[in-house]
């Protein structure tokens with residue numbers, strides 16, 4: 870039995886992803902582009918996956934290039950940056966790096982969704 874790439878639970882014979890995580894992947898694909906984090910969570914919750922599993926799914930970094938959460942953060946950062954006229958080319962890998970760097974420095978508490986003034 871192989872374990873699921875996302876949640877590490879048993880995935881089944883010759884499967885890399887368990888049925889619930891597969892359902893979440895399918896749900897993301899139906900969202901197309903331009904969805905919000907809220908839309909994403911709604912779509913994932915509609916698959917009836919438990920919250921804990923959704924968390925794991927979002928945090929999994931399969932290729933070492935950033936998790937699904939990082940991908941979405943990168944996309945939203947780029948959209949926000951374009952809106953304010955300062956285009957950036959953030960990608961999931963950079964978000965991952967920022968996230969890891971952040972662990973190493975003292976934190977100023979931020980409201981959810983508030984851009985960090987320390988970042989460029």
Ligand SMILES: [Zn+2]
Nearest residue numbers: 873876887890
């Ligand atoms: Zn899974």
